[in-house]
Amino acid sequence: MTAERRAAEFDAADPLAGYRERFTLPEGVIYLDGNSLGALPKTTPEVLRCVVKKEWGEGLIRSWNSAGWFEAAGRVGAKIAPLVGAAPQEVIACDSTSVNLFKLIAAALQMCPGRKVILSESGNFPTDLYMIAGLEAQGLATRRLAERERLIDALDSDVALLLLTHVHYKTGAMHDMAALTRAAHEAGALVLWDLSHSTGAVPVDLNGASVDFAVGCGYKYLCGGPGAPAFAFVAERHHPSLSQPLTGWFGHAAPFAFSDDYAPAPGIEQLLCGTSPVLGLAALEVGVDLIAEIGVGRLHQKSQALSEFFLQSLDAQGAVLECVSPPDSGARGSQLSFRHPEAYAICQALIARGVIGDFRDPDVLRLGFAPAYLSFADIAAAAGHLAAVLASGEWQRPAFSQRTTVT
Ligand SMILES: *Cc1c(COP(=O)(O)O)cnc(C)c1O
Numbered sequence: 001m002t003a004e005r006r007a008a009e010f011d012a013a014d015p016l017a018g019y020r021e022r023f024t025l026p027e028g029v030i031y032l033d034g035n036s037l038g039a040l041p042k043t044t045p046e047v048l049r050c051v052v053k054k055e056w057g058e059g060l061i062r063s064w065n066s067a068g069w070f071e072a073a074g075r076v077g078a079k080i081a082p083l084v085g086a087a088p089q090e091v092i093a094c095d096s097t098s099v100n101l102f103k104l105i106a107a108a109l110q111m112c113p114g115r116k117v118i119l120s121e122s123g124n125f126p127t128d129l130y131m132i133a134g135l136e137a138q139g140l141a142t143r144r145l146a147e148r149e150r151l152i153d154a155l156d157s158d159v160a161l162l163l164l165t166h167v168h169y170k171t172g173a174m175h176d177m178a179a180l181t182r183a184a185h186e187a188g189a190l191v192l193w194d195l196s197h198s199t200g201a202v203p204v205d206l207n208g209a210s211v212d213f214a215v216g217c218g219y220k221y222l223c224g225g226p227g228a229p230a231f232a233f234v235a236e237r238h239h240p241s242l243s244q245p246l247t248g249w250f251g252h253a254a255p256f257a258f259s260d261d262y263a264p265a266p267g268i269e270q271l272l273c274g275t276s277p278v279l280g281l282a283a284l285e286v287g288v289d290l291i292a293e294i295g296v297g298r299l300h301q302k303s304q305a306l307s308e309f310f311l312q313s314l315d316a317q318g319a320v321l322e323c324v325s326p327p328d329s330g331a332r333g334s335q336l337s338f339r340h341p342e343a344y345a346i347c348q349a350l351i352a353r354g355v356i357g358d359f360r361d362p363d364v365l366r367l368g369f370a371p372a373y374l375s376f377a378d379i380a381a382a383a384g385h386l387a388a389v390l391a392s393g394e395w396q397r398p399a400f401s402q403r404t405t406v407t
Contacts, residue, residue: 003313003380010376023373032357034370038223051282072281085205097230100215101131103244112160155187167197167333172325178209200291201334224284248273302371303334313383335368348400349389359407
């Protein structure tokens with residue numbers, strides 16, 4: 001049976017097939033980069049129009065009370081919570097992932113007096129490593145990096161915090177969250193998981209694994225839009241001892257008491273710093289509602305089926321490409337990464353054919369399978385395009401080697 005025929009059968013049996021209609025996707029595009037910027041939910045423009053025209057234009061300052069602006073950060077956080085195995089009062093939507101990393105790394109250092117080492121994985125997402133470096137430059141932390149396989153050996157009595165990304169941005173490899181959290185706790189360290197490539201794509205059980213802290217991204221699988229607010233999780237048992245250094249007025253116990261002295265809010269609100277980005281939160285809430293409606297379990301199942309089907313389709317076309325993602329779909333997130341010395345040009349040749357993936361330096365072609373809006377027909381077609389690009393050598397056209405700023 002041809003890949004197209006099999007795709008049609010899979011699509012006909014796909015319980016999530018109808019959700020594609022809930023997103024805006026341009027004609028002629030197969031979007032395999034939802035792991036970098038999620039697609040636009042169809043209702044987002046109308047929701048934003050209402051927030052701007054009615055709540056801002058007509059309600060003006062009154063909307064902080066009457067339109068739920070003040071509560072938005074906590075409300076959206078509470079909706080993200082069940083997607084990551086957290087309680088509603090343990091998650092808040094705010095700032096960027098980078099800023100949330102800073103706040104929580106600093107909080108962890110404060111909670112582990114006498115320990116300064118932040119242990120992470122070499123090759124972790126750059127911002128995670130840079131945020132540790134910034135605290136190191138302030139004399140507050142010592143950065144220690146270990147290879148993935150040596151992380152547990154690198155845990156000792158100097159480590160305050162183990163900071164890891166659950167699903168690796170480049171390879172899609174997924175860590176065993178429960179085992180690594182347990183190992184860190186046994187070494188007397190706290191744990192902070194970056195869920196940027198997990199949230200909305202793979203099941204996560206923060207409380208099941210007794211995780212201390214987590215952060216995650218709003219514009220990837222949660223479809224909150226470019227630069228959407230991120231989120232932060234702090235286990236409730238740590239709320240009484242939580243202390244973070246970005247002590248802005250929105251994290252105050254009573255911001256509108258206008259006191260000269262800072263007093264942190266007792267709960268997760270302490271992680272707020274400045275005024276909440278109301279427009280960004282409104283867009284994020286639409287994405288979170290939609291992903292929650294579909295359900296992470298079903299999304300994960302479909303993403304595994306999509307990526308397996310992609311590999312089979314590629315294989316059936318005789319295309320040979322080194323896959324650097326784990327072969328077992330249960331051990332990876334919702335993406336497949338391929339290594340090729342000309343990965344950049346191949347990615348550009350695919351984009352010229354309407355198949356949007358991305359390139360990660362130095363030699364990785366990364367294809368994301370956002371299950372909420374991709375069909376099996378998309379996957380069969382994308383595999384056909386990739387096989388054709390490789391077989392024809394069309395990636396060798398000089399135009400495909402011109403680097404842009406954002407890859
Ligand atoms: C996307 C991503 C981020 C994003 O950080 P920003 O502060 O939003 O730019 C952080 N960490 C990881 C692992 C990511 O994949």
